Amino acid sequence: MSTIVYKKTKALNDTQFHYCPGCTHGIIHKLIGESLVELGVLGEAIGVASVGCSALCYKYFNCDVQQAAHGRAPAVATGIKRVRPENVVFTLQGDGDLASIGAAEIVHAAHRGEKITTIFVNNAIYGMTGGQMAPTTLIGQKATTAPEGRTEEHSGKPLKIAEMLATIDGAKYVERVSVHNPAAVRKAKKAIKRAFQCQLEGKGFAIVEVLSTCPTNWGMTPVNALGWVESDMIPYYPLGNLRDFEEAK
């Protein structure tokens, strides 16, 4: 008799992802879904989709979702959570959405200590619109709006969101993780689950920045893209916990 050792989380339905081959966004969906199920709160979850590749996430989650305007997911999540404090509210946002157009909303959601959980997918580029430069694009990295590569003189240095938000008192859980290899995925899962735990315990705002790949817009094979996360992204965006609600007491 065969035994099931692995199956897809019930937090995801059977709709095929629109994500490009080699994109790690799908893994992040899985980790969010598994965390909600393991914490027993899938039925209480209300997600907020943003604009960018994550815009269509409402097609995949087996929970209620509101689709927000570009950058405004933390404000929408605030509205939901203030009306329904008993629900578990999370946003799924990319780096164009969160770090650029939605910088004010994320800073103030953290500042108010909104009891929401943000999963921030940082792939250092605008994916959905076709590879334009993001605030998180690395120095020297080419983008369709930085054809010769980003320079500090012209565009400044890439924005370190996790470090920035960790300076805000209302942010009770801040961690940067990656999903470029199985060990990293396991750590990412732990962090995402803990970010939801932070909300369940009513501690305050929680965010997990997840370094993610964009082989299509980076112009790389999926394997090379995973390698680039390790060789180029992690040295600039170091992984690790920046704030935990236990120590924040």
Added chain:
Amino acid sequence: MAKVLMKGNEAVGAAAIKAGCRYFFGYPITPQNEVPEYMSKELPKVGGVFLQAESEVAAINMVYGAAGAGARVMTSSSSPGISLKQEGISYIAGAELPCVIVNMMRGGPGLGSIQAAQADYFQATRGGGNGDYRHIVYAPASIQETVDIMMEAFDIADIYRIPVMILGDGMIGQMMEAVEFKEYVPRELPEKDWATSGTKEMKSPRVVNSLYLEPELLQEHNVNLEKKHKIIEEKEVRYEATGIEDAEVVCVAYGTTARVAKNAIDDLAKEGIKVGLIRPITLWPFPHEAFDKINPQAKGLLTIEMSMGQMIDDVKIASNGRWPVAFEGKTGGLVPSSVDVVNAVKKMIGGAK
């Protein structure tokens, strides 16, 4: 209930709470600050939530989230702040969420002034956000009427799943008048079976959304919105019309300027000049039907606004070439006087251009 003397902005808040509004998201801007101030004091007493957002942009998106979660929710602002809310209003209309938005208009464009104006008519009735959408616009002319409309606005928003705007001005917001709060009697309202509340792993997931990537589906969505708009145009038009069947001239004015027009009409009556008034109470849907009752031999229509002339476009559409349409207005925070209106009417009767 006995009458109480109240400032317009505070009366807005009191009426909203009486009508069951429990959530308010806003941002400070003159001349509407008494609305959020009142709500910050009163909402917690009834178990509600007042939250001062980091911007008008954030505030309207909090309204989106709260409305999508099934709450009775509102925001208020004044002209430049309402401009910032336009993105959110378009999304709210697109996602078919109910909410109430108050605009106590001030002078523009840009930072303009903090004095009363009516220069946001285009924005309110045409939509400052993107796409084929509409929202209902009420233009009360007194604090009593503001209160009465506020009490109904949430129900109307729920019935049609549409944003409802109360378009006042700095004058309506800042002045004090005696008001009577009638008992709120809710209409029969549809169940909010679309609101996100968590599936409890029993219901199928609900999605609040304005994104339709397939062209056919987006067109179908727009066709359905338009059907709803047609029903609103049939059922929700409101206006006051007086003395228009035998008038020599008919004034058309809303809100504060309608009050000025009424004074001028009384003065002209004493001189034996018959002047009627059409006062749209809904700016969208615009009361086109009122114009069919105007004396066909009238010499013309006079639109009076605290702007350079915006509603006059709708008056021309409604008159459909049947009468000449003239304009009298002041802007920048100035209010036309009844003498201005009297002179403008006399000019029309005298045949001058």
